[in-house]
Amino acid sequence: xxxxxxxxxxxxxxxxxVDVTESYRxxxxxxxxxxxxxxISNADIQQYKNSGGWNNDWALSQRIIxxxxxxxxxxxxxxxxxxxxxxxxxxxxxxxxRERWLPAPGLLERLVSRARLAIFxxxxxxxxxxxxxRFTPGFPWSAVLSDEDxxxxxxxxxxxxxxxxxxxxRPMLYVGDTIDDARAAAAAGIAFVGIVHxxxxxxxxxxxxxxxxxxxxxxxxxxxx
Numbered sequence: 001x002x003x004x005x006x007x008x009x010x011x012x013x014x015x016x017x018v019d020v021t022e023s024y025r026x027x028x029x030x031x032x033x034x035x036x037x038x039x040i041s042n043a044d045i046q047q048y049k050n051s052g053g054w055n056n057d058w059a060l061s062q063r064i065i066x067x068x069x070x071x072x073x074x075x076x077x078x079x080x081x082x083x084x085x086x087x088x089x090x091x092x093x094x095x096x097x098r099e100r101w102l103p104a105p106g107l108l109e110r111l112v113s114r115a116r117l118a119i120f121x122x123x124x125x126x127x128x129x130x131x132x133x134r135f136t137p138g139f140p141w142s143a144v145l146s147d148e149d150x151x152x153x154x155x156x157x158x159x160x161x162x163x164x165x166x167x168x169x170r171p172m173l174y175v176g177d178t179i180d181d182a183r184a185a186a187a188a189g190i191a192f193v194g195i196v197h198x199x200x201x202x203x204x205x206x207x208x209x210x211x212x213x214x215x216x217x218x219x220x221x222x223x224x225x
Contacts, residue, residue: 004191006115007170010163013121015177016195016222018131022098024057027086031061034081036069043201050206052179055122055154058082087126101135104223108139111225116142116167120159124148142167155183160190175222182213194218
């Protein structure tokens with residue numbers, strides 16, 4: 001970090017700022033079980049994530065259902081069920097309330113004294129805004145881009161290029177946890193730092209893949225920045 005001296009640090013959300021083991025990952029497993037009857041593990045999900053191209057957890061759930069059962073479930077049915085599980089209903093809170101904020105107290109305040117901080121995530125606004133309001137109310141993010149704010153999804157660099165345009169002349173760093181994050185950074189021409197938690201069920205494979213995709217460093221926690 002000290003050697004890079006970025007003027008803008010852009011964070012992916014899931015797996016970087018937020019532990020989603022009990023939210024998104026659990027929602028994928030629940031959705032797969034609902035439509036296929038199969039029980040899948042976090043290691044199974046991570047295997048798909050490591051292959052790249054699976055930032056959309058609705059599409060990933062649909063794909064896993066087809067792979068384990070041979071059943072083609074309509075995408076809209078998967079989205080409806082997944083959202084009820086993740087976001088909740090009037091009768092029951094969703095798995096989003098189980099999310100855990102990963103930055104230690106004071107980390108973002110320390111970093112924002114050196115650089116502008118932004119977020120580029122594949123979350124939709126109904127998934128993004130409650131989490132930011134819960135954990136970082138009033139924090140001065142210089143830009144926050146969600147799925148609805150772009151037309152081309154990661155690994156396309158559109159989101160990062162839009163953030164770069166907001167901060168002309170400032171060197172950027174993207175912090176993410178997937179191959180698609182690394183590919184987006186490379187396509188945007190900016191440095192990339194990977195995050196692979198020690199508890200990742202395919203830890204060594206994930207580290208190797210991010211290093212192969214030109215990560216300048218692979219950390220075990222965002223607090224190592």
